[in-house]
Amino acid sequence: MSFTVVLVGxxxxGKSTLFNRLAGKKLALVDDTPGVTRDWRSAPAHVGGLSFTVVDTAGLEDVTDDSLEARMRRQTExxxxxxxxALFIIDARAGITPLDRHFANLLRRGKTPVLLVANKTxxxxxQPGMFESYELGLGDPIPLSAEHGEGMADLxxxxxxYAPSEDEEKAEEVDDGFDPSIPIGDQPEPEEDRSKPIQIAIVGRPNVGKSTLLNSLLGEERVLTGPEAGMTRDAIAVDWEWRDRRFKLVDTAGMRRRARVDEKVEKLAVADSLRVIRMANVVVLVVDAAAILDKQDLTIARLVISEGRALVIAVNKWDTVDDRAMALRQVEDKLxxxxxxxxGVKVVTISALKGHKLDTLLDGVLETYTVWNRRIPTAQLNRxxxxxxxxxxxxLVEGRRVKIRYVTQVKSRPPTFALFVNKPLDLPESYQRYLTGHLRESFDMPGVPVRLLLRKGKNPYAED
Structure with a gap:
């Protein structure tokens, strides 16, 4: 993207509503409840022939202590x-509030240029709120309605x-092979392209250390952490590099059992986490060493597998475990x-807070990703x-043998095979499971979903 626009207020x-409007899709959670957004998140925006990165932030609060609101404000800063x-957004219908005046004064003294945006016009x-906004000393307000898309041309x-000139854009232009218009999990797959980022979703129950893991990997306080459960709401995506490999790390909201989810905002957050899982390449399921692989952990793991994603399990807070051998046996038994x-699901014991064994975790992610991308030649499959x-x-089915004529791999991510059979409906499920397990073992595909599709037809390579 050519330049970066941050939304503050x-x-x-209406910051998240405007963020979704500029991004062209519903990425940020939107609700009437104040303070839904907690961490800043970015996305590519393409509006009126202008391309830039737009950043959504938490609402500005006039607090400077160690409370959640103060930590949210530091993230915004x-x-x-x-x-x-920066686009300083006010609610034109509500008029100018003392908080608007306070932060307008701070923004005027800052180094980042500020444009005043009057939303909900x-x-x-x-109209009264529009006239009042001149007293903020930020110039003429830009009237718009983020919800209805009015006023975007003026914006x-x-x-x-603030957009760079064409010469500057050409000098900065680098073909990194990643097309942001294509959904995360649907990038072209025949050959692995190392220029494209590996999409890693970090998921798990609330308060198991997902955000701490993301911050430890990045080496900075990119997302809010703390003792409060349910800290993360929006799925926060961050581009990152490690050992010359590109990654897109996505931190997600904690996923509790459905029966315990009653607040509307939490339901939206969990739905966002499910969307991230469906678009990921590898899902890192973070579990708490004090309650390893409880019922909800296993429910999330089964969901990841059913969606065809590669799974790696990170047992966090391992430094607090006394009997580690017993804990590992417990993990193996439950899996x-x-x-x-x-x-063969990869299990890595880590301490996200202390940064222990994070390289081992990433090595496991790359190994699993390689298996998930594996393609096997048709000749080998038929032998x-x-x-x-x-x-x-x-x-035998009703005294007659089901004939398997030929097998081929039709796609990877996950490895998917078509089995051509004379009577697909008659091949028992138990035998299909046997073939799937034998495939996994014979071609060394541990820890990833393997799908077997039954097709009726003859071997196209056989002569009539």
Whole structure:
């Protein structure tokens, strides 16, 4: 992106609504409840021929202690310092508040250029607030309605002076191979392209250390952490590099059992986490060493596998465990009982707070990602199926043998195979599970989903 635009303002003035409008999709959670957004998040924006990075932030609060609101404000100030221009958003219908005046004074003294945006200007009720906004000393307000998309042309015109010239854009232009218009999990897959980031979703129950893990990997306080459960609400995506590999790390909200989720904002946050899982390449399930793989952990793990994502389990707070051998046996037993059909899920013990074994975790992520991308030549698959049929042919159905003619891999991510059978409906599920497990073992594909599709047809390579 050519330049960065940050959205700031007090809570509930429409920053996240404008963020979604500029990004062209519903990425940030939006609700009437003040303070829904807590961490800053960014996305590419393309409006009126102008391309830039837009950053959504938490609502500004006039607090400087160690409370949650003060930590949210420090996160916003961090995003503001990195931006090329700030949009200070006010609610024109509510008029100018003392908090608006306070932060307008702070923004005027800062180094980042500021444009004043009067949101919610649809209808006559906004006119008094528009006139009041001149007293903030930030110039003419830009009237718009983020919810209805009105006034976007005026906003683009105001941002034009901050866009780099064509010569500057050409000098900075680098073809990194990543197309942000394509959904995260749907990048082209025939050959692994190292220029494209590996999408890693960090998921788990509330308060297991997901945000602490993200901060430890990045080496900075990128997202809020603290003893309060449910700190993260929006899924926060961060681009990152490690050992010459590009990653997109996504921190998600904690996922409790559905019966315990009653607040509307938490429901929105969990739905956002599910969206991230569906678009990820590798999902790191963070579990607490004090309650390893409880029922909800296993529910999340099964969801990840059912979505076809690669799974790595990070046992956090390992430094607090006394009997580590017993804890590891407990992990193995629970995985065998609940996920026995997915052999070899990578389990890494870490301490996110102290930064212990994070390299080991990332090595496990790369190994699992490589398996998830694996492609097996058709010739090898058909030699394999011949050996399987010689040693363990399909059972008889009504006195007749089901004939397996040929097998090929139709896609990777996850590895998916088409089995051509004369009577697909007659091949028992138990034999299909046997073939899937044998495939996984024979071609060394531990810890990832392997899918087997039954097709009716003849071997296209066989002569008539």
């Amino acid at each position: 007090r809570p509930n003035v 961090q995003a503001l310092a990195r931006a090329d221009v 649809e209808g006559k009720a906004s 683009v015109e105001a941002l034009l002076p 065998e009982a609940a996920l026995g059909y997915i052999k 394999w199926i011949e050996g399987v049929l010689d040693h363990h042919p399909p059972p």
